[in-house]
Amino acid sequence: MFRLVFGTGLLTVLTLGLYRFWQKTRVRRWLWSAVRPGGYPLEYVGDPYEKLLGFLIAVVILAFYIGIVNLLLMFASYAVFQGNFAAYLLSLVGVFPIWFYARYRARRYVLARTRWLGLRFGLAPGAWGYAFRALGHGFLTLITLGLLWPRMTFHLEKYRTDRTFFGETRMAQEGRWTMLFPALKWHFATLGLAIIGSVGLAVSPGNGWMLMVIAGITAVYSTVYYRVETLKRLTATKRIGPLRLTLDAKPGKVFRIQAGGYTLAALAAAFPTLMLLGLFLELQSLETLVELGLEDMPPLFAGLNRWLLIALSVMCYFAIFLLWSALTAAWVKLPLMRHYATGLSIAGTEHMVTFRQRPRDEHMEAEGFADALDVGASL
Incomplete structure (x- = not known):
């Protein structure tokens, strides 16, 4: 996994990003083939040329939005408010529905190019419906200070699931949103610790800070717990x-996989990061070093040509991202997929003889909007 992601990432850098569509396709094919429900592997049949074409289409549409719409917003903002703040605010708000739209479209493409036992998955159109529902549920979650977060999670998942197909058989999300409410228990525990810690800071600063640190750790764990627990409950229904x-x-x-994997990846990426910092300082003028108070710093790369220093800096810069993406794929994404895949059980497979194939979804835009916005809708 590490060699695949690192090698394809290097090719992506050398081709100025063009190979990213082939990289994503190769990585997905490798991962999908490693997931074997009932002993039969998933298949990913996506085409990198589809991704490239979809990306170009999305870039044209987004360029129109950014150029024309933002120009109109700027004109209206100056005409009404004599300033550009309103234009920037409305432009930012306008990105949110496109962000959710892109995630839904990306999911639709990935499902349309995924097969199991020869049967295609699929997702019915409905990206704009999903986007506006996400905005509405997000607003309710915000004004209730997160209390309706389970409601948003359930209804958005139900919207996606009820439009998902395996062959010609439609999936269904049953249950109620209240079944997800217990998944918030660690958030309430974190809130309690934070309140006690805040009071403790005034009474006993040492104990107060200790409680705040514990609250910070439980805050991270509560997010992981919520995602895993809601996924389990939603899957069961x-x-x-x-x-x-x-x-x-x-x-x-x-939590252990994520904490350990990201920590090890960060430690590994620290070496090129420190090298980049040293090279950056080496390239600075004496006046800049004096301003930074580093005029007495011993030369780390004495005798090297300036252009060589620049080349080494560029190499270190890309090495940071290549190492991070490859190591997190090997130490976080792959172990997580293995954990979820081995824990998934499917009952009633003897009835699958009645399932029928669905027609191929051409999906011309592929996941272009997700690539253009880099929303990370999927691997």
């Missing part, structure tokens, strides 16, 4: 015709 799903995932293990 999904059905694909006669098929029933269950997921045995452990929040503690997911």
Whole structure:
């Protein structure tokens, strides 16, 4: 996994980003083939040329939006408010529906290019409906200070699931949003610790800070716990015709995978980061070093040509991102997929003989908007 991501990432850098579409395709094919529900691997049949074409289409549309719409907003802002703040604010708000739209479209493309036992998955159109529902639920979650977060999670997942197909069989999300409410328990625990810690800072600063540190750790864990626990509960109430799903995932293990993987990746990426910092300082003038108070710093790369220093700086810069992406893929994404895949159970597979193939979804835009906005809708 590391060699695949690092090698394709290097090719992406050398081709000035063009190879990214081939990189994503190769990585998905590798990962999909490693997931074997019932002993049968998933297949990813996406085409990098589709991704490239979709990206170009999305760039043209987004360029129109950014250019024309923002120009109109700027004109209206100056005409009404005699300033550009309103234009910037409305432009930022206008990105949110496009962001959700892009995520839904990317999910639709990935499902349309995923097969299991020869049957295609699919997702019905509905990206704008998803985007505006996400905005509405997000607003309700915001004004209730997060209390309706489970409601948003459930209804958005239900919207996606009820439009998902395996072959010609439609999936269904059952249950109620209140079943997700217990997943917030660690958030309430974090809130309690933070309140006690805040009071403790005034009474006993040492103990207060200790409680605040613990609250910070539990805040991170509460986010992981919520995602895993809601995923388990939502999976248990999904059905694909006669098929029933269950997921045995452990929040503690997911937290350890993420904490350990990201920590090790950060430590590994620290070496080129420190080298880049040293090269950056080496390239500065004496006046700049004096301003920074580093005029007595011993030369780290004495005798090297300035252009060589610049070349080494560029190499270190890209090495940071290449190492980070490759190591997190090997130490975080792959172990997480393995954990979820091994914990997934499917009941009722004896009825799958009645399932029929669905027609191919051409999906001309592919996941171009997700690539253009880099929303990370999927691997």
